[in-house]
Amino acid sequence: MKRKNVLRIAVLFFIGTCAALALSTPALALSTPALAQAKAQDSLPSWNEGPVKQAIVSFVQKVTDKSGPAYVPPAERIATFDQDGTLWVEQPLYAQGMFALDRVRELAPQHPEWKTTEPFKSVLSGDQAAMAKLTEQDWQRLIAATHAGMTTEAFLQIAREWLAHARHPRFQRPYTELVYQPMLEVMRYLRANGFKTYIVTGGGQEFVRVYGEQIYGVPPEQVVGSSIATRYEYQNGKPVLMRLPKVFFIDDHAGKAIGINLFIGRRPYAAFGNSGGDREMLEWTGAGGGARLMMLVLHDDPEREYAYGPAEGLPDTRVGKLSQALWDEATKRGWVVISMKKDFKRIFTWQ
Amino acid sequence: MKRKNVLRIAVLFFIGTCAALALSTPALALSTPALAQAKAQDSLPSWNEGPVKQAIVSFVQKVTDKSGPAYVPPAERIATFDQDGTLWVEQPLYAQGMFALDRVRELAPQHPEWKTTEPFKSVLSGDQAAMAKLTEQDWQRLIAATHAGMTTEAFLQIAREWLAHARHPRFQRPYTELVYQPMLEVMRYLRANGFKTYIVTGGGQEFVRVYGEQIYGVPPEQVVGSSIATRYEYQNGKPVLMRLPKVFFIDDHAGKAIGINLFIGRRPYAAFGNSGGDREMLEWTGAGGGARLMMLVLHDDPEREYAYGPAEGLPDTRVGKLSQALWDEATKRGWVVISMKKDFKRIFTWQ
Numbered sequence: 001m002k003r004k005n006v007l008r009i010a011v012l013f014f015i016g017t018c019a020a021l022a023l024s025t026p027a028l029a030l031s032t033p034a035l036a037q038a039k040a041q042d043s044l045p046s047w048n049e050g051p052v053k054q055a056i057v058s059f060v061q062k063v064t065d066k067s068g069p070a071y072v073p074p075a076e077r078i079a080t081f082d083q084d085g086t087l088w089v090e091q092p093l094y095a096q097g098m099f100a101l102d103r104v105r106e107l108a109p110q111h112p113e114w115k116t117t118e119p120f121k122s123v124l125s126g127d128q129a130a131m132a133k134l135t136e137q138d139w140q141r142l143i144a145a146t147h148a149g150m151t152t153e154a155f156l157q158i159a160r161e162w163l164a165h166a167r168h169p170r171f172q173r174p175y176t177e178l179v180y181q182p183m184l185e186v187m188r189y190l191r192a193n194g195f196k197t198y199i200v201t202g203g204g205q206e207f208v209r210v211y212g213e214q215i216y217g218v219p220p221e222q223v224v225g226s227s228i229a230t231r232y233e234y235q236n237g238k239p240v241l242m243r244l245p246k247v248f249f250i251d252d253h254a255g256k257a258i259g260i261n262l263f264i265g266r267r268p269y270a271a272f273g274n275s276g277g278d279r280e281m282l283e284w285t286g287a288g289g290g291a292r293l294m295m296l297v298l299h300d301d302p303e304r305e306y307a308y309g310p311a312e313g314l315p316d317t318r319v320g321k322l323s324q325a326l327w328d329e330a331t332k333r334g335w336v337v338i339s340m341k342k343d344f345k346r347i348f349t350w351q
Numbered sequence: 352m353k354r355k356n357v358l359r360i361a362v363l364f365f366i367g368t369c370a371a372l373a374l375s376t377p378a379l380a381l382s383t384p385a386l387a388q389a390k391a392q393d394s395l396p397s398w399n400e401g402p403v404k405q406a407i408v409s410f411v412q413k414v415t416d417k418s419g420p421a422y423v424p425p426a427e428r429i430a431t432f433d434q435d436g437t438l439w440v441e442q443p444l445y446a447q448g449m450f451a452l453d454r455v456r457e458l459a460p461q462h463p464e465w466k467t468t469e470p471f472k473s474v475l476s477g478d479q480a481a482m483a484k485l486t487e488q489d490w491q492r493l494i495a496a497t498h499a500g501m502t503t504e505a506f507l508q509i510a511r512e513w514l515a516h517a518r519h520p521r522f523q524r525p526y527t528e529l530v531y532q533p534m535l536e537v538m539r540y541l542r543a544n545g546f547k548t549y550i551v552t553g554g555g556q557e558f559v560r561v562y563g564e565q566i567y568g569v570p571p572e573q574v575v576g577s578s579i580a581t582r583y584e585y586q587n588g589k590p591v592l593m594r595l596p597k598v599f600f601i602d603d604h605a606g607k608a609i610g611i612n613l614f615i616g617r618r619p620y621a622a623f624g625n626s627g628g629d630r631e632m633l634e635w636t637g638a639g640g641g642a643r644l645m646m647l648v649l650h651d652d653p654e655r656e657y658a659y660g661p662a663e664g665l666p667d668t669r670v671g672k673l674s675q676a677l678w679d680e681a682t683k684r685g686w687v688v689i690s691m692k693k694d695f696k697r698i699f700t701w702q
Binding site for chain 2: 196230231232239241248254263264284287
């Protein structure tokens with residue numbers, strides 16, 4: 001397992017009480033695609049005008065035009081979204097990674113031996129240099145200690161509580177307020193046009209399900225993610241699912257195409273990502289016939305958010321990035337790159 | 352892996368062109384639960400009056416009554432159905448098992464060595480006694496030879512074609528016509544009352560997805576089943592998912608509760624099964640709070656269908672059955688047993 005995957009597993013399973021993020025009314029309750037098309041421009045107010053916004057609108061017009069050659073019946077309208085770095089902030093570390101580290105600190109009093117045992121020692125001492133060198137085995141131990149050995153219900157509750165109180169180190173806001181407003185608008189715009197929107201994340205399925213409905217309007221059954229194995233047991237005569245310290249499925253890279261086939265069983269017509277972990281999802285989507293929309297979010301706005309990835313000479317970092325190779329593939333295959341700096345009029349609801 | 356599971360894996364992944372089974376119009380397109388309740392009796396015309404039919408109607412009334420204590424918001428209304436023996440005939444062998452045996456016969460000319468190699472030799476010679484003694488390893492070899500080594504698209508096509516032509520040995524009809532009409536009515540009745548209906552089968556997920564929408568009105572993303580591993584590959588520059596001769600997930604027994612949590616992420620309010628493989632699904636459903644409906648189909652009608660299972664002194668068989676232990680648990684936990692003989696006015700649409 002690659003380091004990134006292990007990191008993502010550390011980010012498995014949950015978030016919570018989540019501030020209500022402008023989900024008060026589904027953007028459009030239109031009865032006909034034609035009407036939806038006419039109002040399309042109004043549905044994406046946080047996007048700057050330009051070819052990227054136009055690509056979204058054109059795609060929706062094509063697949064909803066009953067008389068056109070690219071018409072797609074509503075039942076087949078599937079759109080998949082990566083989460084970390086595509087729908088919300090993933091710097092300086094995935095929220096779920098932050099959760100794992102916080103859990104180590106919280107559980108430390110029950111484990112006095114951690115003070116002298118790696119990888120816990122580095123985490124507890126806040127030794128950033130040492131933490132940057134954690135191995136796969138180290139992360140697996142952190143995950144086992146923080147994400148397993150409890151029932152699914154207990155884990156969801158812990159995740160909910162963490163999300164309610166944790167704050168992002170730079171923005172000093174709950175992680176659930178670090179969702180990209182323009183992407184929320186795309187999700188609602190697609191749903192208003194008959195699409196089912198799915199989150200397809202390398203992060204933990206259970207973790208994302210805690211807040212997916214409230215934050216994104218995506219119900220649990222439309223969250224596809226990485227998972228650990230569970231065991232069916234009885235506690236006081238009542239069945240529970242016990243979380244085991246064992247990876248079951250990694251929904252990243254090729255796993256995203258496999259996961260889409262496994263969980264959805266239909267090929268998406270639109271897919272959104274931001275890193276190499278999304279490459280196969282976009283390829284799988286693009287390999288279908290007819291009109292398809294593949295988009296990549298480029299993080300090129302250090303003032304309002306972050307800048308990372310080698311495209312346009314931006315510095316590389318260890319987490320999800322739009323690499324040069326991915327940029328080249330996007331160009332070759334006609335995928336659309338979203339520049340956060342140029343295309344997002346507003347990034348967060350509170351900005 | 353148990354013999355039954357291997358058998359079910361042999362039954363993995365598909366069915367096809369499927370005769371249109373009275374799905375012309377969704378039974379009720381009612382706008383309010385109250386209206387749906389008023390018409391409830393009309394929604395289940397193939398059920399005889401009695402406590403079993405009444406249990407279904409009462410449950411729906413309770414969970415849709417906004418002013419009642421057991422009200423369930425529409426988004427949480429999940430109902431899960433086992434397939435083989437619960438929604439359609441599973442005797443004398445699961446349709447997918449029949450498919451595996453037919454595939455061996457079809458592929459035999461390309462494998463002259465099969466004439467002298469077990470387990471293929473027994474299948475090709477039609478030696479029923481030998482076939483009844485096939486081991487787990489034997490079945491795994493049959494599965495590998497018939498269900499793997501091809502892309503998902505190729506498999507779906509093969510499955511579709513088989514379903515279009517295969518006939519049940521006793522009824523001499525396509526398997527897709529051997530669906531229980533009363534159960535179709537329950538599915539439609541629940542959907543008309545805001546439920547999402549899922550198939551949760553020990554059989555192959557891909558196999559059932561081929562015909563699930565046409566036969567049951569259940570789309571691919573609402574079919575949870577057993578699966579084999581797939582690998583993301585490129586063929587002529589285009590990505591494909593190659594089916595590997597390796598089990599990925601067994602959605603049976605405890606796997607049904609695990610699969611429901613994994614794929615749906617919500618606990619069902621209603622669950623329907625017919626055998627020990629459904630026990631944990633019903634337990635998991637019943638362990639939730641509020642009004643829940645757990646039902647078991649008892650096969651006690653040898654004239655119109657089959658009779659098997661030790662309940663009421665019926666003979667046991669090797670496939671799914673309502674065993675004495677399950678019958679006892681049903682009694683203890685308040686699960687409702689459906690007698691096909693007493694409760695089904697009509698079993699098949701063509702009867």
